[in-house]
Amino acid sequence: MSKQFQFKLVLLGESAVGKSSLVLRFVKDQFDDYRESTIGAAFLTQTVTLEDQTTVKFEIWDTAGQERYKSLAPMYYRNANCAVVVYDVTQSPSLDKAKTWIRELQRQADPNIVIALCGNKTDLSARRQVTQEEAQKYADEEGLMWGETSAKTGEGVSEIFTAIAKKLPLTAPPPRTATRGAAGATGGRGVDLNKQSATGQNEPCNC
């Protein structure tokens, strides 16, 4: 049987760099020319199958990029196994913003988090402001993964997610992030259905 893994991935970056479009392309292979700004955080899942038939399921949190929601971001990147920090190749300031996010992640997120820097909107090559060299140099210095994508054409999108999947430590399943089922099956005394106990006299469980 092939191995299955599940990881929490969070998308960060300035408003309007194309985080939601990137996710939409990755999850549904679709693109909207006119997308509303995200006010909140969307949860989606997508599975990537690697060459060795290992499947990696991403639980993706697409967060709002607007400044006023910045204080909420830590709630979404806590316990994340990987983060995709997106900038817009046609907007230099968005790379600076991405750097701020990366510094925050390095300081506050899980120390083992895998961070990928992603330059989006390569289809608008005429308006490019951020060169590949500049971004890659920064990524190398910080030890980050780096890639460029176009959510509109789909170029580079699945590649960057597959690269992340390969980079994740595929040795042991990560701890479940959800608290559900935390009670677990510990210390249950069990009930023997063959025994004709007088129901009602005692509670039939020890909780």
Place this chain on the structure above:
Amino acid sequence: MAQTRHNTIDLRPSDSHSVSNQSRTDDANSPISLLTHDVQGLRSVLAECKRLKTQAEEREQLDSPGDYSWMQYYTTKHTPISLLSKIPLDLRTITKPLHTLLSPASAGLPGGDEADLDLIREEWVRSKAEGLAARKQCNLRIRVGTFNVNGKMPSQDLSPWVRGVETNNGYPTVLPPLNPISPLSMGEMPKKRSDTEYDAKSVGSNTGTTESTTMSTLETISVSSSTLSSDSTIGGVDATGTPLKTDVEDTESDPDLLVFGFQELDLSTEALLYSSKTTREEAWCTAILAGLGEKGVLYEKLASKQLVGMLLMVFVKARLKEHFRDIKVCAVGAGLLGIMGNKGGAAIRLTYVPPTGEEGSVARPIIMTFVNAHLAAFDDMVDRRNADFHDLARRLVFDVTPEPTNATDPSLLTTLPIGIFESDLLFWMVYLNYRIDLSDSDVRTLLNAEPRDRNIQALLEFDQLRRCMRDGKSFQGFTEHHITRLPTYRFSAGLLTDSLGYDMKRKPAWTDRILYIKSPKTAVRQESYAGHPEITFSDHRPISADFQITMPLVDDARFQSVVRTHYHEVVNMEDSEQPPKVKLDSALLEFGHVSYEIKTPKVVVLRNVSQVSCAYRFVPLEANGPIHPLWLEIEPTTGLLLPGETTDIRITVHVTKESASELNLRSRKLDCTLILHTIFGKDHFITVHGEYQPTCFANKLSDLVKLPGPIRELAEPNKLLPEDQAISAPREVMRIINWLMTYAAETHDLFVEPGTPELVASIRESLDTGADFIFKANTDGQYDRQTKTAFGEALLQFLDSLVEPVIPRHLYSRCLQVNDRDEAFEVWISLTAFLHFISQQPGENANDGTPPTSRAELLASVFAPILFRNDPALYPPSSPVGTRRFLLFFIQ
């Protein structure tokens, strides 16, 4: 799964179960471990497992192995049993807001969306079906009484207790007559004729029943109490002159149900061991029917349950008897060894199927449960009493056979153990033994002094039951009506008593109580809660309560069909691959200026823009944190929308005393982000902005004296004057006191009459801004009464809102030495000087005969609890008698 409130456990494979499922494939013989806190659900599962096992075995004998048709029920999506079940949900969970029962999710951590969806969906289907199937309202009047009879037999007319005729709030107009029976006897000695006559007269004058009727009923009791059965008594009453059955008017105001609980019915040793005798029950039944007088013929005994000294009896109007079905009784002991019946509880469960008045229409049953209990004695056994309560709540269980639903095979139904909380309405009538945590002399002093109603409220602050309910240690979720009656314990005959008749050896206490808990759809109006001091033969006095119950009358067949269609409609929609999607009409709420105590509501419209039904809930930022700050309210916090549907979510900013102290001098920004999580969908953010207008209320005195001017003029919250420039007393206090000194000193009911909230708010606004008071004097330079009482109220509210009371808590024990807190001292001097001043005023109606002393005492009783505020965390609390006396030194 800890939060599920299902009647069934969801055994569909989910992530949390998958581990055990896998291990089972490895070794078919290893047991499966599942843990749940949902006891009711577990019971259903076990009952179902046993049923299936029996069925499987039978089929094996019939030699048809491989027949798995019984599984069909489980493999197709069916309506959850909990929705169709006639067994109500546990009152302890259904009375909690739904969002507290959902999985512990927070921003970015969705918890258990699947389980949450089940809960939200069920709630939605249930309320929808109840709304659509409701025909009209059904009303029921219930009179509940409890009486610790101390082993005595009925020897007085019980009509004040059983009929609920007027009493003056439990205060005897005359001293209760001494009971001639020796306390050592069992009280079975017949009363002397003369005493009976005296009782009858005193009762008769109070109750308005004619003396002759009362006399004849009394005679019936004393002659025949041990021989006549209840039926023959009805005849007897008829024979002695009460109108014939047909003539008795059955009025709306007569209770439909009469429920009476007795404790210490029989104190003999034999009774402790063998509780089979029913003689006493018959005697009490007779006495009750006799006490009902001419109305007695309207009622029949419906059910009774006795456990040694505890007896619970239910009477019903004969014409309604057929509507009460499936009557169940149970009892458990909690006395010696946890089983002896001297302490414990007896319970009766009634299934009321109200008449619909329509051909072929059957109403959904309403379940009512009554518990009569007797908890552990002695002043200091509070913990034991709390434990007794929880023990009884767990062990009082009825065996109920659920009515078959269409889906189940009736022959295979097993009885289910059903707890007392699985009702629509649950009453406890109890001899609780909870006492008052004050010294004996304090209790007696307060009971004997004026003003009585204030003193009773002061004493109730120290009532152990009230404290336990407040701390969530027992009777959580129950309601008890406001108490205005005197304590019902303990009276004694022939022993040393105080002037109110209380035994000098036992601290008076409200040991006898009636409480209830109800489902959200049930409306309960309590019309009385009274003691009956006229009934004097026991060492306790009986108490009674009248309830008017209103519930939606739901047609059962229609309910079942609406539940099925709605449930399947919603579930089928969810099977679609489409993600749920909602839209908010606004993600930013601007509240502008927000003032103290003033509610500012705004509405966010939520619209389901997807093709599937969509459930939502608000989640906190941090796990287990609050979903909104203290100064904000959200309604509703959970819900479900069909495609295209919209709903209004009301978000209200309300700064109260509790949240204002944080905001006044620290932060004036009201900023937060609320997170609305759609199940299997997005988190939506709603940002709230507001500008808080600080107030002089809810501050520390030590901060107020350092204000350079009115608090609103303070540029920044922390720009206070240095310590050496502080003024001697807050100017706000001085402004109110000056005004009161000038214009209101002679107002007799100042501080006693509550002020109008709008006027108080206007006074507060003037204090905050430093503006002049807006009130206009009359031509004679005087202000109207309303304005004066508003100023009095403003002063009380100001003092009550202080973060620390005027007298620092650590000084309570040595408050005569108060001088290390100047600002408190200044307030104290001016306040007490002022109180002294007004207590010396002749008053505007000086000829009402109120001496100045009593006015001073009245003021002390008003101000003492505010100046010496009791910290609920501190125990034992300081005595109200002591603090009042201290205050009186200054006022008088």
